Amino acid sequence: MPVLGNGVDISTMLGNVNALLSAVKFDSKGLVPVIAQDRATGVVRMLAWANAEALRATVQSGLATFWSRSRNELWEKGKTSGNSMPVHELRLDCDGDAILYIVDANGPSCHTNATSCFFRSVTANGLAVDDGPAPAAAKV
Amino acid sequence: MPVLGNGVDISTMLGNVNALLSAVKFDSKGLVPVIAQDRATGVVRMLAWANAEALRATVQSGLATFWSRSRNELWEKGKTSGNSMPVHELRLDCDGDAILYIVDANGPSCHTNATSCFFRSVTANGLAVDDGPAPAAAKV
Numbered sequence: 015m016p017v018l019g020n021g022v023d024i025s026t027m028l029g030n031v032n033a034l035l036s037a038v039k040f041d042s043k044g045l046v047p048v049i050a051q052d053r054a055t056g057v058v059r060m061l062a063w064a065n066a067e068a069l070r071a072t073v074q075s076g077l078a079t080f081w082s083r084s085r086n087e088l089w090e091k092g093k094t095s096g097n098s099m100p101v102h103e104l105r106l107d108c109d110g111d112a113i114l115y116i117v118d119a120n121g122p123s124c125h126t127n128a129t130s131c132f133f134r135s136v137t138a139n140g141l142a143v144d145d146g147p148a149p150a151a152a153k154v
Numbered sequence: 155m156p157v158l159g160n161g162v163d164i165s166t167m168l169g170n171v172n173a174l175l176s177a178v179k180f181d182s183k184g185l186v187p188v189i190a191q192d193r194a195t196g197v198v199r200m201l202a203w204a205n206a207e208a209l210r211a212t213v214q215s216g217l218a219t220f221w222s223r224s225r226n227e228l229w230e231k232g233k234t235s236g237n238s239m240p241v242h243e244l245r246l247d248c249d250g251d252a253i254l255y256i257v258d259a260n261g262p263s264c265h266t267n268a269t270s271c272f273f274r275s276v277t278a279n280g281l282a283v284d285d286g287p288a289p290a291a292a293k294v
Contacts (some may be wrong), residue, residue, distance in 0.1 A: 022258075028280075030276050030278070030281070031276070033276075033280050033281050034276050034281065037281060039272070046178070046245035047187050047201060047252075049189055049198055049201060051196075051198055051287075051290075052288075053290070055196075055290060056191075056195075056196025056197075056289075056290025057196075058191055058198065058254055060190055060247065061187060061189060061247060062251075073276065103275050103276075103287065104275065104276045105272040105274060105275045105276075105287060106272065106274045106275075106276075106281070107200065107201060107271040107272050107274075108264050108265065108266055108268070108271045108273065108274075109271075112187075112200075112201035112271070112272075114198055114272045114287065116287060125248065126248055126249050127249070131247040131248045131249075131252070132245040132246065132247050132252075132254045133245075133247075133248065134177070134242065134245060134246045134247075134248075135243050135245045135246075136170050136171070136173075136174050136213065136243075136244040136245075137170070138170070138248075139170075140169075140170050140173050141170070141173055141174065141177060141246070146267050147191075147243065147245065147254065147256060149196075149290070150193070150194075150195060150196025150289070150290035151189075
């Protein structure tokens with residue numbers, strides 16, 4: 015059963031987002047860090063920030079929505095690029111100050127066109143650049 | 155080849171941590187959010203914070219180290235609980251303001267004893283509690 019988006023009555027989900035919002039500890043700027051992870055591969059695609067409005071929009075639309083700190087506006091991922099992130103699960107951590115969106119990511123997630131924003135790693139030869147972490151499924 | 159820890163000359167890695175640190179954009183408190191993800195399962199275990207000292211200690215020891223905002227001290231994960239996180243990869247995102255530790259996690263990662271700190275999810279019935287996200291390997 016999809017947790018968000020199709021198949022769940024929207025009024026039910028909106029009630030639940032109120033339960034979620036009351037459990038979130040936003041920082042002094044009203045923001046909380048959000049990890050977006052691809053469901054199929056386990057790859058962490060990006061870390062961005064959400065305010066209450068962004069979390070509400072995510073639950074309402076089923077699409078990963080953030081608060082852009084640089085543009086100071088609501089940011090539905092993929093609205094301009096097409097690389098949207100339908101949200102399969104929305105999770106909250108133990109102390110309520112971090113969020114995990116588990117998403118079915120469309121296309122690459124980084125503005126550089128890399129699959130993951132985490133495309134730089136510390137190696138014996140310094141910082142190396144690739145396309146992001148290897149899928150978890152390939153590692154087990 | 156392990157990127158961090160055994161097998162890599164520590165003086166090489168310390169040079170690389172300087173390269174890393176110069177690429178990190180710490181916030182006004184000198185901190186950067188760090189995602190810790192289990193390498194074998196792809197499960198995001200926790201989100202915590204690091205300062206430069208914590209990143210340096212992580213590279214030097216090969217063990218995930220954070221800055222505890224509540225205790226205001228360096229925090230080597232598992233030093234008291236035993237649930238350490240040897241770091242396999244240390245990754246930096248595109249704009250340098252988020253870090254990803256890919257770890258071989260020992261034991262559960264949450265202080266509640268859940269495998270992942272992200273053990274609460276928004277469902278049609280409100281916030282549900284489990285042990286954390288399902289392994290990515292099981293989802294593909």
